[in-house]
Amino acid sequence: MxxxxxxxxxxxxxxxxxxxxxxxxxxxxxxxxxxxxxxxxxxxxxxxxxxxxxxxxxxxxxxxxxxxxxxxxxxxxxxxxxxxxxxxxxxxxxxxxxKTLEELFKEVIRRANKDFVVPDKEKDKHAVMSEVFKGYDSRLDIDVVAKKSKGKVLALQLRSRDDTGGTTAKGSLVEALRRVMKKNVEKDTDLFYLIGIWDKIKSNQKNITISKIYEALEPYFQKPITKEFFIENIEKGINLHKGVKLKLAYGDKEIVKNVSEWVGEDTKLDYSDMEKIIDTLExxxxxxxxxxxxxxxxxxxxxxxxxxxxxxxxxxxxxxxxxxxxxxxxxxxxxxxxxxxxxxxxxxxxxxxxxxxxxxxxxxxxxxxxxxxxxxx
Known part of the structure; x- marks a missing residue:
């Protein structure tokens, strides 16, 4: 045979x-x-x-x-x-x-720069976020938290697709951020709060998702931001106040691009590397x-x-x-x-x-x- x-x-x-x-x-x-x-x-x-x-x-x-x-x-x-x-x-x-998507990004960030802090435990994520917000006390989980130096933090909330979950679930993407928006930001800190939607399934869901994010955050803005401005600019990035930037990334390439830009040019993270990993996963x-x-x-x-x-x-x-x-x-x-x-x-x-x-x-x-x-x- x-x-x-x-x-x-x-x-x-x-x-x-x-x-x-x-x-x-x-x-x-x-x-x-x-x-x-x-x-x-x-x-x-x-x-x-x-x-x-x-x-x-x-x-x-x-x-x-x-x-x-x-x-x-x-x-x-x-x-x-x-x-x-x-x-x-x-x-x-x-x-x-x-947890697969979370583990994916945690591992590639760790391997992009061994000096970055990428905690697994909630108490350790809490400690990193406390370097940004004085008295940070949110008990809500953030999928991925990474620190490249004191006060320089990435908070990444991930969803596999945008047509799952109701309006409450969409608003919950910024729940951890909303709860601390009134707190003072520590001096010389920089938080990049990135929301990543891996698969784009239904185009009408994007507007619904953005609207629900705006409604969840609007009462806590420290400066006026209109809904029209928010919808138009959230995929470009919006400075909610000094030291805090919010951005929405749709699709795997956009998420990787944004994480890679945050990580920095002198690292090993790029989309082709991520593609190889994803191909192996599949x-x-x-x-x-x-x-x-x-x-x-x-x-x-x-x-x-x-x-x-x-x-x-x-x-x-x-x-x-x-x-x-x-x-x-x-x-x-x-x-x-x-x-x-x-x-x-x-x-x-x-x-x-x-x-x-x-x-x-x-x-x-x-x-x-x-x-x-x-x-x-």
Whole structure:
């Protein structure tokens, strides 16, 4: 059989290139979920997830009822495993997904200049903002806060798109700023408050967003600013008062351009660098591959009494290989392709949840890749 496998790119199998390390840091949380799914699969710990369901979910979701019927009906017995696994994945993902853009900008700013202060913890962000506003006491989170020298601060509020959230959510983009507008600005300070909308979805949402920002700030202006002036100039930047500049950036390129200008000309941050990082983010196969295969294998194990992981491990015992010096995805991928070609002729069980020969070959190869992730995690 020829090697006509699709490419795979698993960040979990990379350990060297600098841009890859940035992406792994940004995606640390989703990658952690992928690795946890892989551990559940290869250690066959689905029962542990099922047993961790709280009592409310057990009776509201029908778990208690299905378990009572499970002794005589395999589908009812399978349901608690099915529900608990998908509940675990989706609740874990929801808790992890919102921080990706924040982590992206925090990492690129840190790497643009190692002397910049880019805090993670709220108390540390608060300390930086206190260098701008005397007695800064806002308890509202700012997505990214960065300091390049005393009092020279970037506050970045990010949204993935501008057609989500109601009018309150749009106004909340400046809530942290609004609460301190009446406070005195410390001498020789400079705050650049940038609102970044990553995707431009609906053109009419821009005017609504700008209007809501104006309405949220207008009672706190220290000098008169008309709504017309505000709408016309917010994308150019408006000096709200001495030491505080507000700007709205629409689209990823504009956000990066503004952050880059704030960072300064003598740094390494530009849009082409960011594009490479984003491309790497988008090309990762870790989470989707782990999730879909674990979902299918859960059904095999608990509903059909088939364990392809055990069978794979049995077949791999006869193959000699060493991954201890591997540092690149490509090295693992090449070996997985080679091992799959050796194992496919020996796989004599009708246990794979795909139909064509090509899909079966890919499935076995992908199982091997996930096995590699499990071995090094």
């Amino acid at each position: 020829k090697n006509n496998f699709q490419e795979r790119f698993l960040l979990s199998l990379c350990s060297e290139e600098e841009n890859i390390q940035i992406v792994k840091t940004i995606l640390r949380s989703p990658l952690g979920l992928a690795q946890e799914i892989i551990r559940l699969l290869f250690d066959n710990n689905f029962k542990e997830v099922k047993d961790n369901l709280d009592s409310i979910k057990q009776f509201v979701a029908g778990i208690t009822r299905s378990e009572s019927l499970g002794q005589n009906y395999s589908l009812a017995k399978f349901y608690p495993y099915l529900f608990s696994f998908h509940q675990f994945v989706h609740s874990s993902y929801r808790a992890r997904q919102g 090309s990762s196969d870790d989470l989707w591959l782990a999730y879909v295969i674990a979902s299918l294998e859960l059904e095999n194990i608990e509903l059909k009494n088939i364990n392809n992981i055990e069978y794979l491990n049995e077949l791999l015992k006869d193959e000699k290989y060493d991954t201890s010096n591997f540092k690149l995805n490509e090295e693992y991928l090449k070996l997985a392709n080679e091992l799959a070609l050796k194992i496919i002729p020996k796989w004599d069980k009708d246990s794979l949840p795909v139909s064509t020969m090509s899909e079966k070959a890919h499935y076995i190869r992908d199982l091997i890749l996930l096995r590699f992730v499990h071995d090094i995690s």
